[in-house]
Amino acid sequence: MRNTTKTVTVALTAGALALGLSACGTENGASKDGPLIVAASPVPHAEILTYVKDHLAEKNGLELEVKEFTDYNTPNLSTQDGSVGANYFQNQPFLDDFNKKKGTDIVPVVTVHLEPLGLYSAGAKKVGDIKKGATVAIPNDTVNEARALKLLDANKIIELKDGVGTEATPKDIAANPKGLKFKELEAAQLTRALGDVDAAVINGNFAIAAGLKPAKDALVLESPDKNPYGNFLAVKKGNEGDPRVKKLAKLLTSPEVKKFIKDKYAGSVLPSF
Known part of the structure; x- marks a missing residue:
């Protein structure tokens, strides 16, 4: 049975996030003792993560929780304040622009797939x-x-x-x-x-x-050739060494996930590994 948490987001400001989420951030999101909570766009990111959760995580000693967001701002802000431990929804040019504008220090861990525009x-x-x-x-x-x-x-x-x-x-x-x-x-x-x-x-x-x-x-x-817009798992700088993040990065680039992406999306999503 799936244990995926879905969060429908609205226009939350950074201030509201800081007030409403930071109090439980370290305990529930970035704490290295509990499950790794990952913020993700519903499709295909959360679907790929849910596949990992349902088929690969437990036997590899990873407790994983997937939290869905429908906007492009909250996942990074929640990763920055510790409400979640990682996110999976964006590409490098988008992250560079976001970090510059918002003063965040989110970094990529591993590139997983490309969604052609x-x-x-x-x-x-x-x-x-x-x-x-x-x-x-x-x-x-x-x-x-x-x-x-x-x-x-x-x-x-x-x-x-x-x-x-x-x-x-x-x-x-x-x-x-x-x-x-x-x-x-x-x-x-x-x-x-x-x-x-x-x-x-x-x-x-x-x-x-x-x-x-x-x-x-x-x-x-969009052509996948030399495409800089691959989507990756990302964390707040300094959390790249979290053992849970390392396990998830390995599972997201496993042969099983590559096959899942190819079979489910039939060329509409392309593995980048």
Whole structure:
């Protein structure tokens, strides 16, 4: 039987987290004597962790608890204040940006998988079907917005200015042959907005959670070759040596987990090890 804790998050501020969670943080999250509590996005991260919990953890001496969050801020803040011992939901460019903006010191432990970013449409069957002047929704966080624009650039839908990095915005578009209009939305809202726009660039985890099959349904899909956006297990700096974290890192990169990812996600999530 699963023993997964699901937490539906709303707009919590860092201050509210500090007041509401820090009192029990060390005892329940970062204490090395109890279960390792890991904050994760529901799909595929929590599913992968739950597979580890149900099939691998006990026989390897690991007590694991999975805590689900639906936003991209709370997992790192909860890891920083000790409410959880680790998290699994993000990539390196996102973490670098988060640490810089929030003053946190979260570090990666091991990279597990890649969720290719994709362009989806409720009406178009191929990129050529997207009409001139169409509205395309993209994530509004710094890293994923740039990633979305780079996906469109790589597929010659737009052209970005030379040298644009991980902070690209629509202002950095050098050429826009279709005259596309861009609507910036929170990443978690993009699947719900798909019927209200002509197309949307959606993160793999949210696409899968909404019943989309990236390998089949995306008009264009991010290439895994030399891709810097692999998702990893992360902890607060200094906790990399926690024996529980080391055990989980080993299990997350085991042959059993690789097979689980390949079988369950059929190319929509790709193992990175």
